[in-house]
Amino acid sequence: MIRQPGTSGLIFNEPTVWDKSRDGRCALSLPRADVDRVPLNPALTGDAPNLPQLSELDVVRHYTRLSQWNFGVDSGMYPLGSCTMKYNPKTNEIQASRQGFAGAHPLAGEAFSQGALRLMYELEQFLAEITGFAGVTLQPAAGAHGELAGMLIIHAYHAKQGRQRSKIIIPDTAHGTNPAAATLCGYKSVNLKSGPKGILEPEAVAAVMDEDTAGIMITNPNTLGLFEEHIREICAIVHGKGGLVYGDGANMNAIMGVVKPGHSGIDVLHLNLHKTFSTPHGGGGPGSGPVAVTKDLIAFLPIPRVEKQLDTFRFVTDCPDTIGRMHTFYGHFGVMIKAYAYILSMGPQGLLDASRLAVLNANYIKECLKDTLNLPYDRPCMHECVFNDARQKNYHITTKDITKRLLDYGFHPPTVYFPLVVEGAFMVEPTETESKEDIDQFINAVKAIVKEAESTPEKLTQAPTLPKVTRLDEVTAARKPCLRG
Incomplete structure (x- = not known):
């Protein structure tokens, strides 16, 4: 059985730098001055900026913890269709x-x-x-x-x-x-x-x-x-x-x-x-x-x-x-x-190989999932394949529910509800940089989620539960936006 890359470790809570600030803390030590200190004219500088006071360790841990909340192409597969989220060579x-x-x-x-x-x-x-x-x-x-x-x-x-x-x-x-x-x-x-x-x-x-x-x-x-x-x-x-x-x-x-x-x-x-x-x-x-x-x-x-x-x-x-x-x-x-x-x-051959592999990966996903999700256009595709949620509607499960549940399995969701010509679109673009092993993990995750939709649909409608941020109340967010200048 292929193990899914979902979240299983610690996810630290982290306050803002202002909440962490303590008077007298400083993240650097300046050498002792070898000249007399001369204060600047206050008329030239104005009031000192109100900055948080943190130690070097406070700063390092703060940004390290925040980075662990993020998901990027260096973390895992980024199957956003129409976006080509390929790996960026260092x-x-x-x-x-x-x-x-x-x-x-x-x-x-x-x-x-x-x-x-x-x-x-x-x-x-x-x-x-x-x-x-x-x-x-x-x-x-x-x-x-x-x-x-x-x-x-x-x-x-x-x-x-x-x-x-x-x-x-x-x-x-x-x-x-x-x-x-x-x-x-x-x-x-x-x-x-x-x-x-x-x-x-x-x-x-x-x-x-x-x-x-x-x-x-x-x-x-x-x-x-x-x-x-x-x-x-x-x-x-x-x-x-x-x-x-x-x-x-x-x-x-x-x-x-x-x-x-x-x-x-x-x-x-x-x-x-x-x-x-x-x-x-x-x-x-x-x-x-x-x-x-x-x-x-x-x-x-x-x-x-x-x-x-x-x-x-x-x-x-x-x-x-x-x-x-x-x-x-x-x-x-x-x-x-x-x-x-x-x-x-890459050179000419490398660029050619990249396109061929991108097309191969997309068609592999299409063939492996066409009996799991509905495939509106069952024909060879290029870089991406487009499914929808027509088969899951009988269980009152939507594309949105499926992609939210994918977060619990450790995958970034694919593009959803686009293109508009496909109702409930679920668009996947694996790019050429994903290995067969990683693509198989994604395929297995989608198949497992679809089975959950039939047996325990509440797992999907309540997802995600593992990421730092769970499902948002999008209706309230749209009607009562919290805007900050």
């Missing part, structure tokens, strides 16, 4: 912490920033090669910011053609931030339903694509974890009416090294360095959402752009058709270093 952190990078100042000037500029330039070239596009910008700060940059480029392109358009097509299997990016650019979203196989039908796209439509925002693989098999035909339909195709590349981890979106007809694509290229995200650090474009759209990329002249790298701002700046300076440089290190350490 070598990436080592490279990003090197003094030459960590101590670089953004105002140092080009002459003193050649190493940083070279890294950004080469990273852009790597991403262009991986995706099959002609140009890349690293400026956008995260995925949604990349979506906005991409839509601004499409908006600028149509303006350059002399006639702006008013609509954008967005499938029901797209990511939720897509309509917001389109709206910020002044476009009206036209919702398009996917077909019975969970992918777009070319006939449906042709029926809504007209000369007043700027293009389509398509996520491929989509949020059902399915590859859009008709992508070339769909792109041809959109191009035939003068529109452009925006590709949401958040799920690139399934096709990295296998498919080049730029070769399938897509015009603009955003990437998530904090997903596909293994840099921390969520609570783990800032993101990065580079945008790749075809040759015809390079002129619209944000400025500054990094260019190479002989052996020198420099910023270029003389670009009359640019959409302008998207970020202070040139983006989240620390994240770029980690992605650069990841690509170099």
Whole structure:
């Protein structure tokens, strides 16, 4: 029997640092001064800040105990679908912490920033090669910011053609931030339903694509974890009416090294360095959402752009058709270093293997659980698989109950109730970094919970009971929020 990684050890209670504070305690000892002490003029300093007084041991134990309340990818499997919560190799952190990078100042000037500029330039070239596009910008700060940059480029392109358009097509299997990016650019979203196989039908796209439509925002693989098999035909339909195709590349981890979106007809694509290229995200650090474009759209990329002249790298701002700046300076440089290190350490074959293993792991979970949970689309998936709670409703158990109980088994819950096209969705993305042993533990936990739903459903409706924080009263939280400034 495979032992579950659930909580079984001590979980310390921990007060705030203010409650732990005691007058006279200090976490450091300064050497005795060898010069006379001269007090500062109070008019220059004002009142001293009210800080807690703690010993070094108080501080160490406080933050160590708090860290034990957290769950992260270093603790266990993080099966959040559509998020690609893969392991972040520690070598990436080592490279990003090197003094030459960590101590670089953004105002140092080009002459003193050649190493940083070279890294950004080469990273852009790597991403262009991986995706099959002609140009890349690293400026956008995260995925949604990349979506906005991409839509601004499409908006600028149509303006350059002399006639702006008013609509954008967005499938029901797209990511939720897509309509917001389109709206910020002044476009009206036209919702398009996917077909019975969970992918777009070319006939449906042709029926809504007209000369007043700027293009389509398509996520491929989509949020059902399915590859859009008709992508070339769909792109041809959109191009035939003068529109452009925006590709949401958040799920690139399934096709990295296998498919080049730029070769399938897509015009603009955003990437998530904090997903596909293994840099921390969520609570783990800032993101990065580079945008790749075809040759015809390079002129619209944000400025500054990094260019190479002989052996020198420099910023270029003389670009009359640019959409302008998207970020202070040139983006989240620390994240770029980690992605650069990841690509170099993996190499072309390693990136290809990562995608293949991500797809293999997702399909393994799908096959092992399709007789336990309901599988709305029983066909080969890509990086993630989507179940729902249709079979558990007879026991008055919901997806929420199942995922709350997973916390007691030591697993972070998967994504729930998304995508909206699947009622009660239970979306799992194991990524390539999980071993078969860890995936089997997750599968066994889900199967055990489903059995509990039939025999002792109260174990699910009252879960979780083992974590530091148990089930919250979400209704009261929504109606009577406790807001702190």
